[in-house]
Amino acid sequence: METSNLPAINLEWGTDMTTDTTTHSNRLFEFHPDPTWTVDAQGALLTANRAAQAEIGQRARLEELFVPEDLEKVRDWMMRAEWEQTPQNGRASLLGTAPGRGDAHCTLIPASEGGGSVIFFLMVRVVEETPDAETLEQLRETQELLEAVFRHSREAMGMFDVDGTILRMNDAFVSMFGYSREELIGRKVPVTPPGALQEEVYRHFDAILNQAVPYVEFETVKLHKSGHLLDVQVTLSPIKKRDGVIVAIHGISRDLTDAKKTQTRLIQAEKLSIAGQLAAGIAHEIRNPLTALKGFVQLMEGGASFNPHYLQVMGAELNRIEGITNELLVLAKPQANQMTRRELASLVQEVVTLFESLANLRNVELTADLEQGLPEMNCDSNQLKQVFINFLKNALEAMPCGGRIDIVLRRDGHRAHLAFADLGCGIEPDVLARLGEPFLTTKENGTGLGFMVCKQIIENHRGEVRVESEVGKGTTVGIWLPL
Structure with a gap:
């Protein structure tokens, strides 16, 4: 243990102080088990014994030893010790000591330096608190409560x-x-099943141990001993010692299997409900072309002369039926996504280029303001093109006398925001409120299924669609997709 480099001070305990006595006093000071300093009247710490250096460390003044709230109290003890020439005792909190070791019992003893000026011995003894019976009982009850929560939690x-x-x-x-x-x-x-799911758990463990996050919560799949899979929600949080070191991790798993099954049943019920809504519309939409077809068949059965125009009309009606059924199939059972990494700006630009000639013919100005450099996203490019084509076609048809369509792509946090804004006739509020219902359309030859299909494609990409419109001013279709 290092000794103080400061010179020892010869103190006059009495008029007959001898050299031997001084030596013994210095040794008593140096090897006293409690941290001890000599302090002058201005609060400077002149010397420190071994215990002070080992337990407290280097300090130059009282301001570096005691917390500000107790400093005035210590100075008061010094004045009283000097006036009364008696030791002063009290409790004060030390500054910058180890956690739980700040409260100390202090003793100030006045003494005279060789030149006659007053200095003090300052001794501190860290107070080790012994919990009383009531505190111990409260701690025991708290421990039992926490143990019961852990043991009996569902x-x-x-x-x-x-x-x-x-x-x-x-x-x-x-x-x-x-x-x-x-x-x-x-x-x-x-x-935890091996592979990607196991890697995910390791990543979350590392995030907790590196204190990058206070806790993590995620949904995953776990493996029962019997081999069947469980849908669970997992919460991981750290268990720390008083010094902040993580010593363990507490994990909570909530079984979501039944909840997921219930959710699946609700989705299926919603699909059946939609199918019920579609049934009447399907009957109405298909019955009209079937009536026309039946009429032509009856004409030919009755011996009517062959007219090539009949075949053209019949072919058009069959195409209409085919179009309705194809859109219904996409709505009810989307094709498996062919997911690839694509940059959204280039995908939109391809569709804009496709429509430029048609827009010129209809006297419509196309403006595309597409932010470049957005992260590539996982998507089915053909399906997204289908959506963009549908919304762009709708915008063109809303302006039969010409106008302007603005296409804007911007980053919006962790998502991309794509907007198609036209200056067309707009949509009536009552129609806008029902947008997405099957066979709701404002077009003479529309089926009302296009928007439903587009909305489902975007939702399958974990995105959303919003439509804003004002009659006589135009319509804006907004699409948000995760990056």
């Missing part, structure tokens, strides 16, 4: 060390995953 709870080895678990954990405690304690828990 959520599966587990505690893991920093390497992912399970330390303990509650009954719900055993019940959810089918393993006994003996099979799991001290092991890496075998409830």
Whole structure:
């Protein structure tokens, strides 16, 4: 242990102080078990003994030793000790000491330096608090309460060390995953399927251990001992010591399997409801062309002379029926997505280029303001083109006498925002409120299914569609897609 480099001070304890006595006093000061300093009247710390240097560290003044709230109190003890020439005792909080060691019992002893000026011995003894019976009882009750919450919670709870080895678990954990405690304690828990899902858990563990986030919550799939899969929501949070070091991770797993099944049934019920709404519309939309076809067949059965025009009309009606059924098939059972990485700006530009000639013929100005450099996104480019073509075609048809269509692409946080804005006739508020209903259309030859198909394609890409319109001023279709 290092000794102080400051020179020792010869103190006059009495008029007959001898050299031997001074030496003994210095040794007593140096080896006193409590941190001890000599202090002058201005608060400068002149010398420090071994205990002070080891436990407290280097300090130059009282301001560096005590918290500001207690500094005035210590100065008051010094004045009283000088006036009364008696030791002063009290409690004060030390500054910058280890957690839990700030409260100290202090003793100030006045003494005279060789030149006659007053200095003081300052001794501090860290107070080790002993909890009283009431505090101990409260701690015990709190511990029992926390233990009961852990043990009897309906959520599966587990505690893991920093390497992912399970330390303990509650009954719900055993019940959810089918393993006994003996099979799991001290092991890496075998409830995460290997591969990408396991890598995901490791990433979340690292984020907690690196203190990048206070906790993580995510949905994933876990593996029961019997082999069947469970949909679960997992929450991971750190367990820290008083000094902030993470010593374990607390995990909570909530079984979402039944909730997911219920959600699937609700979606299926919604599909059946939509199918019921479509049934009447399908009958109406297909009956008209079928009536025309039936009429031509009856004419030919009655011996009417062959007229090539009949075939043209019949072919047109059959095409109409085919168009309705194709759109219905896309709506009810979308084709498997052919997902590729594409930059959205180039995809939109391809559609704009496709429409430039048609726009010129109809005296419509196309302006495309597309932000470049957005991250590529996972998408089915053919399906997205179908959406863009549909909305651009609608905008053109809304301006039979010409006008302007503005196409704008911008980044909006973690999403891309694409807008098609026309200066057409707009949509009546009552129609706008019902937009998306099957066979609702304002076009003479429209089926009303195009918007439904487009909306579903965007939702399949985890995006959303919004439409704003004002009669006589135009319509804006906004599309948001995740990047």
